[in-house]
Amino acid sequence: MVEQSPVVEPVEATPFGTRLAAAMDTFGPLCVGIDPHPSLLAAWGLPDDVMGLREFSLGVVAALGGHVAALKPQAAFYERHGSAGIAVLEETLAAARRVGTLTIVDAKRGDIGSTMTGYAEAYLRDGSPLAGDALTVSPYLGFGSLRPAIDLALETGRGLFVLCLTSNPEGASVQHAHPSGSCDSLTLAQDDVPPASFCAERSGVAEPRTVAAAIAVQATAINEGADPLGSIGLVVGATVGEAATNTGTNLVEVNGPLLAPGVGAQGAGPVELAQVFGPARRNVLASSSRAVLAAGPSLTALRAAAQQAAIEARTALR
Amino acid sequence: MVEQSPVVEPVEATPFGTRLAAAMDTFGPLCVGIDPHPSLLAAWGLPDDVMGLREFSLGVVAALGGHVAALKPQAAFYERHGSAGIAVLEETLAAARRVGTLTIVDAKRGDIGSTMTGYAEAYLRDGSPLAGDALTVSPYLGFGSLRPAIDLALETGRGLFVLCLTSNPEGASVQHAHPSGSCDSLTLAQDDVPPASFCAERSGVAEPRTVAAAIAVQATAINEGADPLGSIGLVVGATVGEAATNTGTNLVEVNGPLLAPGVGAQGAGPVELAQVFGPARRNVLASSSRAVLAAGPSLTALRAAAQQAAIEARTALR
Numbered sequence: 165m166v167e168q169s170p171v172v173e174p175v176e177a178t179p180f181g182t183r184l185a186a187a188m189d190t191f192g193p194l195c196v197g198i199d200p201h202p203s204l205l206a207a208w209g210l211p212d213d214v215m216g217l218r219e220f221s222l223g224v225v226a227a228l229g230g231h232v233a234a235l236k237p238q239a240a241f242y243e244r245h246g247s248a249g250i251a252v253l254e255e256t257l258a259a260a261r262r263v264g265t266l267t268i269v270d271a272k273r274g275d276i277g278s279t280m281t282g283y284a285e286a287y288l289r290d291g292s293p294l295a296g297d298a299l300t301v302s303p304y305l306g307f308g309s310l311r312p313a314i315d316l317a318l319e320t321g322r323g324l325f326v327l328c329l330t331s332n333p334e335g336a337s338v339q340h341a342h343p344s345g346s347c348d349s350l351t352l353a354q355d356d357v358p359p360a361s362f363c364a365e366r367s368g369v370a371e372p373r374t375v376a377a378a379i380a381v382q383a384t385a386i387n388e389g390a391d392p393l394g395s396i397g398l399v400v401g402a403t404v405g406e407a408a409t410n411t412g413t414n415l416v417e418v419n420g421p422l423l424a425p426g427v428g429a430q431g432a433g434p435v436e437l438a439q440v441f442g443p444a445r446r447n448v449l450a451s452s453s454r455a456v457l458a459a460g461p462s463l464t465a466l467r468a469a470a471q472q473a474a475i476e477a478r479t480a481l482r
Numbered sequence: 483m484v485e486q487s488p489v490v491e492p493v494e495a496t497p498f499g500t501r502l503a504a505a506m507d508t509f510g511p512l513c514v515g516i517d518p519h520p521s522l523l524a525a526w527g528l529p530d531d532v533m534g535l536r537e538f539s540l541g542v543v544a545a546l547g548g549h550v551a552a553l554k555p556q557a558a559f560y561e562r563h564g565s566a567g568i569a570v571l572e573e574t575l576a577a578a579r580r581v582g583t584l585t586i587v588d589a590k591r592g593d594i595g596s597t598m599t600g601y602a603e604a605y606l607r608d609g610s611p612l613a614g615d616a617l618t619v620s621p622y623l624g625f626g627s628l629r630p631a632i633d634l635a636l637e638t639g640r641g642l643f644v645l646c647l648t649s650n651p652e653g654a655s656v657q658h659a660h661p662s663g664s665c666d667s668l669t670l671a672q673d674d675v676p677p678a679s680f681c682a683e684r685s686g687v688a689e690p691r692t693v694a695a696a697i698a699v700q701a702t703a704i705n706e707g708a709d710p711l712g713s714i715g716l717v718v719g720a721t722v723g724e725a726a727t728n729t730g731t732n733l734v735e736v737n738g739p740l741l742a743p744g745v746g747a748q749g750a751g752p753v754e755l756a757q758v759f760g761p762a763r764r765n766v767l768a769s770s771s772r773a774v775l776a777a778g779p780s781l782t783a784l785r786a787a788a789q790q791a792a793i794e795a796r797t798a799l800r
Contacts, residue, residue, distance in 0.1 A: 201596055240593060240600030246611035247569035254565055272593055274620055275558060276650045278519055282558030293564035302592055304622040304645050306652025327622050332594045334624025341659035341693050375659050375693070 177321025180266075180298055181393035184323065184421055187233040187266055188449060192474030193481055195234040195268060195423065197453030198224050198256065200241045204454065208461040214248045217241070221256040224457065227466035229263035232474065234297070236451060239271035254293040267296035268423070272327065274302035274310065281312040288316045298323035300399060300423070304338070307382040314386060314396060323395040325423045326383060329376040329413050331401030339376040340411050373412035380413045387419040393447060397421035400440070402432040402450070408440045415444040425451045428476045437480055450477035495639025498584075498616055499711035502641065502739055505551040505584055506767060510792030511799055513552040513586060513741065515771030516542050516574065518559045522772065526779040532566045535559070539574040542775065545784035547581035550792065552615070554741075554769060557589035572611040585614035586741070590645065592620035592628065599630040606634045616641035618717060618741070622656070625700040632704060632714060641713040643741045644701060647694040647731050649719030657694040658729050691730035698731045705737040711765060715739035718758070720750035720768070726758045733762040743769045746794045755798055768795035 200220045202212045208223075210216035221237065228235060242253040253269075260267045273283040286292055287299040298317070301310050301324050310326065317324050329339050372378035380398060387394025398418060400408070403426040408415060415422060422441065426432055427450035432440065441448055452473050459469035518538045520530045526541075528534035539555065546553060560571040571587075578585045591601040604610055605617040616635070619628050619642050628644065635642050647657050690696035698716060705712025716736060718726070721744040726733060733740060740759065744750055745768035750758065759766055770791050777787035 199597070201600070238597055238600070240591075240597045240604065243604035243612060244600050244610070246604070247565050247572055250568045251565035272591070272620075273558075274592075274622070275590055276648070276652075279517070279556055279558045282519070282556070282562050286558065286561035286564070292562070294561060302590075302620050302622045304592070304620045304653075304656055305648055305650060306655045306657075308652030308655070309650055330594070330623055332623060332627055334594075334626030335622075337624045337626070337661055337696055338622055338656065338659075338693050339624075341656075341661045343655055343659045375656050378655055 177319075179321055179390065180317065180323030180395040181387070181390055181420060183297070183321070184234065184266060184449070185393040191231065191233045192478045193449050194232055194470065194474035194477045195236050195449050195451045196224070196228055196232050196456050196470055196473075197270065197451055198235055198237040199453040199457065200238075201454075204457055207458065210461075214245050214252060217245055217249055218252045218255065220460075221252055222259055223461055223463065224466065225256060225259040225263070225265070227460070227463040228470050229260055229265045231467055232265065232470050233449065234266040234268055235260050236268040236270050237296075238453075239269060250294070257294065257296050266298070268298040268300065268325065269294065269296040270300045272300050272302045273313075274305055276305050276309045277312075280309060284313040284316040288313060288320055288322045290320055295322070298325060298397070300325045300327065302327045303379055307379055317395060323397060323421070325397040325399050325421070326379055328379045328383075328398040329400045329404050329407060329411060331403040331426060336407070339374065340407065341375050342373060343375060343378055377412040377414065380415060380418055383420055384414070384417045390419060394418075394420040397423055397449075399423045402426035402437060402440060402448070404440055405436065406439070415440070416442050418444065418447070420447065422448045423451055424448050428452070428455075428473065428480055430455065432480070434480050434482070445481045448481050450481070452477075495637075497639055497708065498635065498641030498713040499705070499708055499738060501615070501639070502552065502584060502767070503711040509549065509551045510796045511767050512550055512788065512792035512795045513554050513767050513769045514542070514546055514550050514774050514788055514791075515588065515769055516553055516555040517771040517775065518556075519772075522775055525776065528779075532563050532570060535563055535567055536570045536573065539570055540577055541779055541781065542784065543574060543577040543581070543583070545778070545781040546788050547578055547583045549785055550583065550788050551767065552584040552586055553578050554586040554588050556771075557587060568612070575612065575614050584616070586616040586618065586643065587612065587614040588618045590618050590620045591631075592623055594623050594627045595630075598627060602631040602634040606631060606638055606640045608638055613640070616643060616715070618643045618645065620645050621697055625697055635713060641715060641739070643715040643717050643739070644697055646697045646701075646716040647718045647722050647725060647729060649721040649744060654725070657692065658725065659693050660691060661693060661696055695730040695732065698733060698736055701738055702732070702735045708737060712736075712738040715741055715767075717741045720744035720755060720758060720766070722758055723754065724757070733758070734760050736762065736765070738765065740766045741769055742766050746770070746773075746791065746798055748773065750798070752798050752800070763799045766799050768799070770795075
């Protein structure tokens with residue numbers, strides 16, 4: 165008999181949605197943004213340079229790693245310091261990985277074709293120094309243009325958060341716009357079956373009325389059947405108020421995580437959250453940055469602020 | 483008398499639009515993209531690693547620096563290699579700066595508030611290691627959200643290219659969408675006077691019919707009066723065909739540079755270019771990447787390919 169080499173089975177990556185749902189159950193539905201803004205560095209008594217950036221970032225991971233559902237470093241504040249700043253981002257991601265805390269790289273990338281593949285490989289490929297557990301992406305070039313990132317995320321057990329409906333006043337000019345009449349004007353990602361609600365002309369039910377609604381529909385198609393939660397999430401401001409309803413953005417069906425800035429004390433309370441998210445409140449990952457970070461640099465105070473924010477988020481989203 | 487320190491007058495930065503117009507006059511309306519895609523590295527006999535990335539990028543600058551209107555490194559292909567790749571991007575930008583060739587960092591950044599300021603400071607601030615002469619940006623969060631980058635670009639003599647109307651099929655789902663009815667749904671950047679065509683209800687003339695048209699209108703407002711060319715450009719695919727007309731995107735009035743992939747042999751010829759750009763053809767900066775880069779690694783061949791592409795672009799855009 166010919167001796168056979170042992171077959172190495174590929175490790176089946178646990179989907180990001182599954183991992184995030186478990187972390188949210190354990191720690192509460194809170195993601196702490198790591199935003200090393202110059203004013204926060206100053207408040208912590210740190211210089212606005214690479215050393216300050218590093219001390220701040222590793223301080224946040226030391227305080228909150230193993231204590232929150234996810235950490236979300238904001239790429240812009242690392243890019244401000246050039247390649248040396250990006251090296252600190254890599255170190256920050258590695259530190260969070262070591263303690264098993266999920267990371268969302270908030271970089272809002274978006275491009276087409278092989279360039280989008282380049283971004284996907286930077287942030288979603290096993291072994292890449294900039295890979296976190298998920299990446300925020302921007303769909304101005306169309307949801308379908310994100311396909312290389314969607315594919316790689318699903319393959320490697322990572323996730324995406326696609327910008328959908330935001331609360332900044334300028335966002336409405338794009339996100340509330342109405343797609344051109346025909347069903348064909350909305351490009352579904354390859355191989356995705358349009359959900360029943362996709363095309364009025366074909367199904368008789370409402371087609372997405374707005375850009376934001378269409379983004380949600382396309383994420384819904386990818387997350388269909390995932391249990392407990394799909395891996396293609398959306399960014400939806402908790403304080404968008406009536407905009408979710410008015411734009412026809414169906415968040416209940418998305419079945420993916422909804423990354424939401426503005427939950428809690430200074431933003432949306434239980435009534436507002438019910439208005440925006442309805443029963444999808446259970447899928448909301450509240451994002452908080454400065455409210456928590458302002459408690460530093462004391463690690464104890466940071467941890468207490470994050471735990472308080474997680475409790476408030478869980479209560480508000482109940 | 484008290485001896486006075488000499489007053490150092492701030493150097494009034496020459497606007498990006500002025501510098502680009504001069505470079506286009508001298509070298510022809512061609513921007514060469516530096517896209518160190520794995521397949522191009524392989525074609526040049528280089529490994530897909532940081533050393534290969536560096537040799538490729540500095541090779542392009544050595545061949546084309548001082549010979550083309552602009553070079554456009556594609557951030558994604560540097561981010562693929564992590565912080566060490568970003569250090570090569572910095573080195574590439576510095577090499578182009580030394581020979582006086584304009585650089586457009588193609589990074590399609592976009593965010594809001596202080597985070598957008600962070601990106602602006604990374605790519606548009608004097609002394610930042612990642613600063614080029616211009617940056618591509620993405621307006622899914624609304625044109626107005628780009629304000630910190632617009633302000634810093636104008637202050638430092640740099641420019642922006644805002645994604646507007648692209649030729650990838652998925653782009654239409656966002657870019658061709660119709661803004662909500664009222665004039666108020668379009669947020670003009672602070673302090674900008676809406677041009678006469680902005681609001682149907684107020685002026686009686688057509689308001690922007692689509693997201694792309696509204697982006698163009700807002701760039702128009704900022705570039706008004708700039709001579710010979712404003713500094714807030716747009717990205718418009720040369721092969722969008724009837725989409726420019728059908729979306730009501732008025733490129734003639736923009737008075738800023740129009741960065742256009744798809745000009746020439748494999749894309750849009752003179753007839754198509756006239757259809758898309760009309761008299762704004764004179765403001766088009768044709769972007770070419772692989773068609774030129776495939777001629778490498780021979781510096782002589784690269785230079786010849788770029789000069790040929792510049793002649794073709796000038797002819798096609800006449």
